[in-house]
Amino acid sequence: MLSYRLLFLVMVFVSFTHLSKAQVTERTWSLQECVEYALDQNIDVRRSALNIQMAKNDINAAWADLFPDLNASFGYNFNFGLNIDPVTNLISRQSRQTSNFGLNSQWTLFDGFRNKNNIDRARLERDIREASYRQMEIDVTLNVTAAYLQILLAKEVLRIAREQERISTLQVQRMSDLVKAGAEPRGSLYELEAQLARDEQNRVRNENDLMLSKLDLIQLLQLPDLDGFDVTNPIDGLPDSEVFEFTEDYIFQRALELQPGVKAATLGIQQAEKDISIAKGQRYPTLSIIGAISTNYSDQIVEFGEQIPQIIPIGQTGDGQPVFSVQQVPSDIRNKPFLNQAYDNVNEFVGVSLNIPIYSRLRIRNNIRNAQLQRQMADLEFEREKNRVRQDVQRAYADAQASLKSYRAAEKAVKSSKEAFDYAQERFRVGAIQQYDFENAKNALAQAQAEQASSLYEFVFSINVLNFYASNELKF
8 A cells, every 4th residue: 555655656746847847938938037047057057156165165165274173083093012101101912992082282373374365365365256157158048149139030030931931832823723723734733732832942941940949958957858948038129239339449458357257367466476476475484373282091000009018027136036016008909990091191281383394395485486386377377368359349349230221121021032032922823924033033032031130149149149248248
């Protein structure tokens, strides 16, 4: 009976889990929801958050190095053969059991300011990891935005492909009626059916592109499957291009102030300088206070029981009479108890230790040189981050301008292509033009519409990249 209940509970749990996952996937997502979900689920972002916690623990550890430590030791030994009793210091071959335990502490008073510099370095490491965490959030946000816009573009291209297929379907139906009526040759119908097949193929290809675009976003969000997943379209026409009111250099300077990656590189330089100070601190003497208390035990240490007076013969007189003496004799002899020995054998000391480095086989010198090289590497990392930001700003600025021009041109092309197609469609209906000319007009309209959609979403993404660098905000 118990096994059936357990099986039922397992089935309920599995069903609930599957239902919960389905409810997460089977709905329409906004861009904001996608970004928030990705930031919450992304493994790299979560690992980065844990790294921040570890850095905070390192700060606590660096602070704790300012205080004295305290260590306890305990040992129990079995000695055989020739050995020295740790309590009596007597040499013998008698087997014995000994024990020792103690407490010791050391407090560093001066170490060339290494402890202080270690605290400062730990704080810089925490700040670097926090900046890296924010940069990772930005990267995830932009990646999700790019994947989101790619879905919108794929949906728009698919809409155009379906419209082309619908037009071809109507043309095939019309031509079929004309062929049956004997008004048109069957070859014209075959040509239209071939065009319809190409449009169907194009529509299937675009459906696959849309599915792959959704898959890319699904994987970024780490959702279980594609079933029921869709996104909303927050774009209603061409967005404002007010970011063009600022120069490219202004956006770059703002990015240097706001971007966490640049801040992390700047903090890396400061951290490298602290590493140099820590390495140089090894040249200074280390002054410490040392204290310890210890005791020991041996099973060969004995103690005597209560003293009892006894009459003991000590000799005899000249005429042979025995002579006696009263002496105090212990009632028994036993091993001295552990606690008594621990109390009697206590050893305490307090001292001052001064460690002066004289020659370290060039270890200190090499540590300083390596720290100085790390400082140069931090400078190079900062320059590389600046170059990356500059290149991203330049590329986004150029892409935004180019896509805006492309959109304007495509907008005109769509208008003229639509007029040309409507005219061609009417002439084709009355047989004034060949199918080849009609197909050219239809394909030209589809191409112009696809170019307009592509330019629109490229412009939206580029504008948002620029807004991100200028203000760390997405604007839809």
